[in-house]
Amino acid sequence: MVVIQLFLLTLISGVHPQTFKEIHRQAGDIAALYCEVKHGDAKILWKRDDNQSVILYNNMSSDEQRQIGVVVHKQSLVILSASVNHQGNYTCSVGNSSRWSRFRLTVHTHFREHDNITCYTSALCQLHCPTTNVPATSFSNRSITWPKGPEYGNFPSVEKEHSGIYTCTWYFPYHGQTYNVTFEVRLDVQEFDTPRTADILKPRETTFEVELGSPKVIDCEALTWSCTNSVLYWLSNFDFVDEDRPSRVSFNQTCPSDKNSKEIKRTAPLVFTKVLEEDLSKNFTCVLQHDGQTLSYVTITLTQKARPSHTSLAVCTVVLTVLSAVMVFICVKFKVDISLFLRDTLGCHSSTSDGKSYDAFLMCYESDTDGGFNAHDRKMLESVLEERFGYSLCLYDRDVLPGRAVAQVVLDCIEQSRAVVLVPTSPDPGPGSGLLSAIHEALVERQTRLVFINTETPKVSRSGSIPKALQLLSESGNHVAWKGMSSMPPSSSFWKQLRYHLPAPQRAPKIQLLLQTIQDVSSK
Incomplete structure (x- = not known):
């Protein structure tokens, strides 16, 4: 009813x-x-x-x-x-x-709706919060949080241990209040089983350079899973290339049968016994045919190697020759400046201690011209070397104690010095030029670095106007020309030549140490 x-x-x-x-x-x-x-x-x-x-x-x-x-x-x-x-x-x-x-x-009282999601290892996995019976976006400016798991529910590379239950909460602000609803997402991470696909590994290039009349071998290599279910061969344009035949162009296919290997590399090198010009206009294609999948192939072409340009080679040779000549000229012309720059700025010099007490021994000899050093010039020479350039000098009138034989004292001073500088003076304030004969053999025996300051060019010196021992020393030492007033500035060629022939000082100049001390005091 x-x-x-x-x-x-x-x-x-x-x-x-x-x-x-x-x-x-x-x-x-x-x-x-x-x-x-x-x-x-x-x-x-x-x-x-x-x-x-x-x-x-x-x-x-x-x-x-x-x-x-x-x-x-x-x-x-x-x-x-x-x-x-x-x-x-x-x-x-x-x-x-x-x-x-x-x-x-x-x-x-207790209820949670949930969604199930499946992801695969080592892949991107995006968790989506369910929207079952939630207000539309036009109702409120909603937002979402994932209390457990990655931010925004995004796994860049998910793994098995990420499997589990995740909660997400939607928030809806409305008229000063915030309302929410919580869901569950159940994630199941499974191993990703990559489908096996046979493919050609080589060649990767599409163009090969060849020389006409020369042999050439181009490898074709493919990754397969079975020797019986795959074949690798070459095409010349649309014609099959001969296999295992004594022809000018052929290929030989090999496939190792390893039952324990999951991957098999099948090879088929394309062999040219002699490359002809007609080969340059053909396309050669390596084709992999495997059961259960479409054909894989790689097409290549041959191109003749560019012949070297004799003009370019000649130009390059001339340019390199000119550059080499310029570099040699610069090194010879500015070898002194380059050497001092490397020594002073970059510290390119030997820092090994040789047990010597002095950098140089200044020894005077009597000049046969009127251009010799006077007392003021000698003081200036000693001061610049010690104060400005940091050399430790052995001076006869300052460091040689009286009471011993002059020759022996001078030899001891030479023994303790890295170099000997012979200074022309007028008059001679030192032990005298006669002493040079006594110490000449010692200087030669010790192979002491000798710097000879002269007031005229050695070529124009009159051999009969100077003692024989001094003449012998002059021939074996390095010469630096003193030109009077023009040689006094520390930046002159005289000082550069003198420092170039002297070894690098073993201590910093006093002026540099003074500036460093002032900077240290200012920083405190």
Whole structure:
């Protein structure tokens, strides 16, 4: 009888009975019920049926809706915080349509909807938070968090140990309050089984340079999984190249049968006993045919090697010759400046201690011209070498103690010095030129570095005007010309030549040490 009445009611009202769409939520979570709408501007009516009354939400104001925790938003009915008071049956209709959509909301104390996702090892894995019955983006500026797992639910390279249950929470700020709903994502990470595919490994180039009339071998190598189910061969244009035949162009196919290997490299080198000009206009294709997959192939062409340009070679030779000559000229012309720069700036000199006490011994000899050093010049020479350039000098009138034989004292001073500088003086204030004869053999025997300062060019010196011992020393030593006033500035050629022939000083100049001391005091 009840069934007959329901059927008659359906015929009269035009309402089609439908099953309920089941919606489950945990208490406190936000939920959205969506009405199926074909036209976005159609009017939607929402109502709730309970045992006592029917609630029409469209007849309520926005404030009245929020007071009971319900908001009608476009085609959805949003329940802000689900509770047992919201549990029940809901119905929506579009305009004057007789078709209704029915929902049944069940609120649980503990409930989590979940999605299952499968990812594969060493690959990108993106976890997506479910959107089942959540408000649309137009309802609120929603956001999402993943309390456990990677930020934004993104694994750049997932592994087996990442399998597990992850939770995500949607947040919806609305009228000063934030509502949320939490879901679970169950991740299953499985081993990735790469499908095996046979492919050509070589050649990778598409063009090969050849010399006409010369032999050439071009390797073709392929990775296969079976020797019996694959074949590797060459084509010349569209014709097959001879295999294992004594022809000018042929190939020889090999395939090692190793049962313990999962990968097999099949080879088929293309052999030219002599490359002809006609080969340059052909395409040669290495083809891999394997059961169960499409053909793989690589096409190559031959090109003649460019002949070396004799003009370019000649130009390069001339340029290199000119550059070499310029470099030699610069090194010879500025060898003194280059050597001093390397020594002073870059510290390119021997720092090994040789046990010597002095850098140089200044020994005077009587000049046969009027251009010799006077007392003022000698003091200036000693001061510049010691104070400006940092040389440790042995001076006869300062460092030689009286009471011993002059020759022996001078020999001891020479023994303790790295070099000997002979200074022309007028008059001679030292032990005298006669002593040179006594110490000449000692200087030669010790191979002491000797620097000879003269007041005229050695070529124009009159051999008969100077003692024989001094003449012998002059021939064996390095000469530096003293030109009077023009040689006095420390930047003159005289000082550069003198320092070039002397060894590098073993200590820093006093001026440099003084500047360093001033800087240290200022920094404190």
